[in-house]
Amino acid sequence: MTTPKPEPRKANRGPSAGPENRRALIVAAREVFGDGGYAAPLSSVAKLAGVGQGSLYRHFPDRLSLAVAVFDENIGELEAISNRADSTLDELLDAIIAQALVSTAMIDMITADLDDPRVQHLQTRIEDVVDAIVQRERAAHRIGDSVETADVLLAISMLAGVVARTPADRRGSVARRAWSLFHAAFAPSERGTRVPPTQ
Known part of the structure; x- marks a missing residue:
């Protein structure tokens, strides 16, 4: 029986990923705010954008x-x-x-x-x-x-x-x-x- 290979992890591209992450956060926030309103949890935005909470707060320090x-x-x-x-x-x-x-x-x-x-x-x-x-x-x-x-x-x-x-x-x-x-x-x-x- 062959053991399945683990999914490859996304490479950490450092600062070069900044603009792409910011754009992903805006797109995700549009959807999250649309579904849950202005008070929707920001953790949902980070998750949907595929970035960590730290990245979210680096780009957007508050709601x-x-x-x-x-x-x-x-x-x-x-x-x-x-x-x-x-x-x-x-x-x-x-x-x-x-x-x-x-x-x-x-x-x-x-x-x-x-x-x-x-x-x-x-x-x-x-x-x-x-x-x-x-x-x-x-x-x-x-x-x-x-x-x-x-x-x-x-x-x-x-x-x-x-x-x-x-x-x-x-x-x-x-x-x-x-x-x-x-x-x-x-x-x-x-x-x-x-x-x-x-x-």
Whole structure:
């Protein structure tokens, strides 16, 4: 009977593995925060990334620094949409729905660490994204003149929370239903100026 050979151990590549490990930790944290929320154990992140706890804390000394790295990428995707001259509020909401699980963890982080400058910076970026879209939608008469950026930010927070807590097979229909309510609330109220929602 042949004795099975042990699995070869990964070679320790030292500092050269730093960027790769950091990337693996961000990818793993996105999944862990999506499944377990902002309070999910960081040991799960290290395990999923295939690195030790020491490596995790070398790259991200605390929970917030890891979360900021994850959410920075999410906001970057939303900024790319906002920066396009033809982008719409519907398109932004579609992206937020696609990010819904991690978006909910981000909202939890902002609530828990609102006074931290890193969180304030992320929140400012989100506000800038939404404000640019609101100004564009208002100019195109797709939303009412009274609709403010704060109104849309509140709607996004509510929508992300609802979608994240809905079973995966029902998220699409629930998101469309919720967004139809916001469309009705945000639509121009003046007679003859109402424009149907962008499909």
